[in-house]
Amino acid sequence: xxxxxxxxxxxxxxxxxxxxxxxxxxxxxxxPTVQHALHTSQSTATWVMTAYLLSASVFTPILGRVGDLIGxxxxxxxxxxxxxxxxxxxxxxxxxxxxxxxxxxQGIGGALFPLSFxxxxxxxxxxxxxxxxxxxxxxxxxxxxxxxxxxxxxxSALDYKWLFWIPVAVVAVTVLxxxxxxxxxxxxxxxxxxxxxxxxxxxxxxxxxxxLSQAGQWGWGSAKVLGLxxxxxxxxxxxxxxxxRSATPLIDLRVMRLPAVWTTNAAALLFGAGMYAIWxxxxxxxxxxxxxxxxxxxxxxxSGLLMLPMLIAMFLSGVxxxxxxxxxxxxxxxxxxxxxxxxxxxxxxxxHDEQWQIGVVAGLFGLGIGxxxxxxxxxxxxxxxxxxxxxxxxxxxxxxTIGGSIGAALTSVLVTGRLQPSGLPYATGYxxxxxxLTFFCLTAVGAALLVPVRRPNRVTGPVAxxxxxxxxxxx
Numbered sequence: 001x002x003x004x005x006x007x008x009x010x011x012x013x014x015x016x017x018x019x020x021x022x023x024x025x026x027x028x029x030x031x032p033t034v035q036h037a038l039h040t041s042q043s044t045a046t047w048v049m050t051a052y053l054l055s056a057s058v059f060t061p062i063l064g065r066v067g068d069l070i071g072x073x074x075x076x077x078x079x080x081x082x083x084x085x086x087x088x089x090x091x092x093x094x095x096x097x098x099x100x101x102x103x104x105x106q107g108i109g110g111a112l113f114p115l116s117f118x119x120x121x122x123x124x125x126x127x128x129x130x131x132x133x134x135x136x137x138x139x140x141x142x143x144x145x146x147x148x149x150x151x152x153x154x155x156s157a158l159d160y161k162w163l164f165w166i167p168v169a170v171v172a173v174t175v176l177x178x179x180x181x182x183x184x185x186x187x188x189x190x191x192x193x194x195x196x197x198x199x200x201x202x203x204x205x206x207x208x209x210x211x212l213s214q215a216g217q218w219g220w221g222s223a224k225v226l227g228l229x230x231x232x233x234x235x236x237x238x239x240x241x242x243x244x245r246s247a248t249p250l251i252d253l254r255v256m257r258l259p260a261v262w263t264t265n266a267a268a269l270l271f272g273a274g275m276y277a278i279w280x281x282x283x284x285x286x287x288x289x290x291x292x293x294x295x296x297x298x299x300x301x302x303s304g305l306l307m308l309p310m311l312i313a314m315f316l317s318g319v320x321x322x323x324x325x326x327x328x329x330x331x332x333x334x335x336x337x338x339x340x341x342x343x344x345x346x347x348x349x350x351x352h353d354e355q356w357q358i359g360v361v362a363g364l365f366g367l368g369i370g371x372x373x374x375x376x377x378x379x380x381x382x383x384x385x386x387x388x389x390x391x392x393x394x395x396x397x398x399x400x401t402i403g404g405s406i407g408a409a410l411t412s413v414l415v416t417g418r419l420q421p422s423g424l425p426y427a428t429g430y431x432x433x434x435x436x437l438t439f440f441c442l443t444a445v446g447a448a449l450l451v452p453v454r455r456p457n458r459v460t461g462p463v464a465x466x467x468x469x470x471x472x473x474x475x
Contacts, residue, residue, distance in 0.1 A: 006124050008181050010132055013116040014139045015174045016080055019167050020109035021143025022150075023087075024052070025279060027103075029151040029300045030160045037160060040096040043217050050213045051100045053405065055107025057209055057398055058202040064114030064394030065250050066193060068387050072122065073184040076115045080178060083109040084171045091164035102164075113140065114394035121381055121389050122185035130330075131322040133381060134374035138318020141373045145311030145366070148279065152301030187386045197243050197250035204235035205398070212405040216412045251391055260383040261392065263451040264376055267334055268396055269403035270444035271372050274341050274437040276404025277411040278365055282348075283307065285430055286358055292420065294427040296355055309359050313366030314373075321374040330375040330382075335448040337372030340364050342441035349434040368441075376400075379451060407440060 035045035067075035086106030093099035120132045211225040218224050243249040283303040288295030321333050344364035351357045384392040414433040415425045
């Protein structure tokens with residue numbers, strides 16, 4: 001296979017990004033097993049998810065920018081090695097502390113998303129870019145679904161450590177192929193990494209996401225939660241001031257202010273709130289014993305199978321969306337994806353008494369995820385200069401994660417705010433939560449409608465790329 005094979009390059013990018021996406025959701029269903037096996041408390045076990053979230057949020061935009069500066073292929077290989085090391089450490093972890101450290105290392109893999117989109121834009125022909133980004137987005141979306149579906153069977157048949165041993169084998173092969181066959185991108189951004197900007201970005205992200213993920217245990221009115229929110233606001237303001245004055249900002253705020261970028265990011269925030277909350281709480285809903293007045297008493301494996309329609313639907317819609325993008329446009333796809341999410345959550349609010357209804361909801365939401373993921377990536381990529389692709393797509397992924405944290409936190413308040421004597425949530429808690437997610441997705445539809453329509457450009461090649469990036473001057 002020649003070094004410049006775009007098929008092989010895409011396979012490498014899809015494997016790396018897919019494995020990272022799978023690691024996001026693979027551990028969640030197995031947390032009770034991990035807690036029991038490592039003899040720890042539930043509150044400590046949740047740090048297995050929190051550490052991963054915080055690490056990915058910090059490293060995704062920073063390493064996306066590093067890739068723009070020093071080379072995306074070089075950075076991609078380093079990031080894949082970090083994921084490999086993190087998975088190996090997790091598989092061998094003798095206690096919960098080492099496992100949490102391993103998850104921090106795995107979180108570095110969040111940079112695979114912006115690096116992969118940047119490599120596609122740099123190396124593929126203009127005719128291939130849109131479809132390839134859509135296909136990669138479909139793999140990323142499906143990876144999260146695979147994690148939810150596969151966790152139960154893997155833990156039941158083998159052991160929770162195989163949740164990490166399997167990725168070790170896959171990522172090891174991917175690193176070797178990437179180092180050998182993925183070409184180094186010729187396009188580099190000027191300047192250097194703004195370490196002050198990186199530090200401030202990391203600080204306000206941690207100050208925001210940490211209380212969102214831990215508020216259920218610390219209490220929303222606790223000094224820690226309120227204090228961290230206040231610190232996040234201050235640090236965010238300082239970061240904005242620092243980036244606006246920097247000659248080489250980590251995130252070019254002028255790019256973030258482009259109409260197509262900020263509207264897409266707004267839709268990502270709102271749609272992410274609905275998507276991550278569904279991923280987090282729908283399996284728990286179906287696993288609840290019917291004695292609570294709802295639920296089906298499903299096992300982890302059975303709840304994963306009920307989510308299987310989502311996995312299939314989001315992969316198919318992402319792939320098909322790539323073939324339709326040049327006909328209907330990414331804006332229409334984003335609007336349709338958010339609308340399907342709203343339809344799914346609205347259906348779930350009204351009808352959730354039969355298992356087939358959960359399957360319908362999963363399928364509808366999966367269609368929405370596939371369309372939304374593909375269209376958001378395409379809208380960002382075509383709207384920013386090539387040398388800003390990594391940082392811009394990294395921030396889009398981060399904003400989606402922030403939205404997911406907000407959605408999951410608010411859903412947790414509604415679901416667990418009032419409990420039955422048995423300790424299980426009331427059905428009304430879930431109903432109110434599904435209604436809130438419907439609102440989030442409907443608002444995402446409104447944000448998607450604000451995305452400016454990109455005028456068709458018949459020019460192809462480098463001229464077309466420069467034309468698409470013309471409104472922005474990059475230092």
